[in-house]
Amino acid sequence: MAKIGVHNRLTAEHAGEKSGIYPLIAAKVRRESAAAFDDDVLWPAQWWGLDRSRVFMKAAPEVQEAALAACARGLLNEAYFIEKSGLAYSAKMVLLAPSTDVAQLYALIGADEARHLAWIEPFVSADDKTRPRGPFLAFLSSLIEACKPELLVYLVQVILEGWGIDHYRRLADGCSHPGLAAIFRNILKDEAMHHRSGILQHDAKILRGKNRAAVAVALETYADMVRVGPQSALAAVDAVCGGLAEEELADVMTALGHETETPRKLALLKELMLQPGTEAVVEKIDFTPLSVPEAVAFYQGHSAANGPADSLSSAPNP
Ligand SMILES: [Fe+2]
Ligand SMILES: [Fe+2]
Numbered sequence: 149m150a151k152i153g154v155h156n157r158l159t160a161e162h163a164g165e166k167s168g169i170y171p172l173i174a175a176k177v178r179r180e181s182a183a184a185f186d187d188d189v190l191w192p193a194q195w196w197g198l199d200r201s202r203v204f205m206k207a208a209p210e211v212q213e214a215a216l217a218a219c220a221r222g223l224l225n226e227a228y229f230i231e232k233s234g235l236a237y238s239a240k241m242v243l244l245a246p247s248t249d250v251a252q253l254y255a256l257i258g259a260d261e262a263r264h265l266a267w268i269e270p271f272v273s274a275d276d277k278t279r280p281r282g283p284f285l286a287f288l289s290s291l292i293e294a295c296k297p298e299l300l301v302y303l304v305q306v307i308l309e310g311w312g313i314d315h316y317r318r319l320a321d322g323c324s325h326p327g328l329a330a331i332f333r334n335i336l337k338d339e340a341m342h343h344r345s346g347i348l349q350h351d352a353k354i355l356r357g358k359n360r361a362a363v364a365v366a367l368e369t370y371a372d373m374v375r376v377g378p379q380s381a382l383a384a385v386d387a388v389c390g391g392l393a394e395e396e397l398a399d400v401m402t403a404l405g406h407e408t409e410t411p412r413k414l415a416l417l418k419e420l421m422l423q424p425g426t427e428a429v430v431e432k433i434d435f436t437p438l439s440v441p442e443a444v445a446f447y448q449g450h451s452a453a454n455g456p457a458d459s460l461s462s463a464p465n466p
Contacts, residue, residue, distance in 0.1 A: 152243050156236035156289040158229055159278045164269050177266040188325050189213065190220040195322035196381060201403030203396045207389060218384035222281065223319065228272045229280045234261030237292050237304060244297045253345055260338040267331040282380060284373055291366060298354050302423065303366050305346025310420040312339040352425030364429050367421055371433050374413050377406035377443040383451060397444045410437040
């Protein structure tokens with residue numbers, strides 16, 4: 149097999165409409181309108197669960213609005229960089245494809261990811277387009293760069309794209325901006341195909357030999373990022389509200405639905421991980437959510453050391 153070195157440049161410049169080649173991209177991409185979204189609340193307090201938070205409800209209306217905007221910014225930043233990473237992923241999979249059919253499949257998936265990126269890009273500030281947040285995006289990037297294609301099929305297409313179906317559906321269902329909701333609905337249809345193509349290609353023998361330890365570490369990292377709850381949304385509210393005390397952080401973490409939503413997400417993650425040949429490795433993974441006090445302590449430890457912590461997905465469920 150040819151040696152291919154892939155560098156997923158998350159911080160690569162992205163000029164969008166200001167790029168000279170933008171008209172060519174726009175001609176291939178049906179754009180949903182991002183006009184006049186600045187003043188909108190993209191996901192309301194009820195969707196986040198923040199209407200159940202004492203801390204949030206007693207804040208001034210402009211603070212509430214700023215907290216919701218910060219939470220939404222976290223979601224859009226994550227979606228933007230996942231789609232951006234999809235370009236590097238597809239490029240690697242085309243170049244290492246064992247057959248023309250598989251190369252065709254990944255070229256088509258790459259075109260989908262380029263379209264998704266173009267749809268989301270207008271909703272992301274110029275600053276955010278070169279600033280991936282949190283450890284998940286860096287971890288995903290390291291997998292794309294380092295793993296063999298047969299492992300990526302399982303780790304990215306089967307697990308993460310499967311996860312994306314649930315994630316994008318919730319974003320679409322709760323989004324107050326009709327254009328952005330339509331974008332997530334369209335992305336969701338494509339991600340379902342990407343996930344299905346991963347299931348079709350998954351090889352039950354991949355976890356034999358040396359691959360086993362690498363995959364076990366990746367699965368454990370995924371599970372750990374979910375076990376800690378909606379850390380990114382907690383960080384956004386904390387930053388806007390100006391430094392919350394421990395019991396206030398616990399109030400927000402509970403309102404964000406950690407006790408109900410995190411177990412649901414962990415069950416989904418386990419179901420996606422359980423594929424033919426992976427059972428023995430998955431059985432050893434800890435899918436127990438942290439308690440609310442533990443999740444708050446995790447947040448405090450990480451925000452003091454490295455800035456806000458992040459989870460696999462910052463979105464709770466309504
Ligand atoms: Fe995508
Ligand atoms: Fe995808």
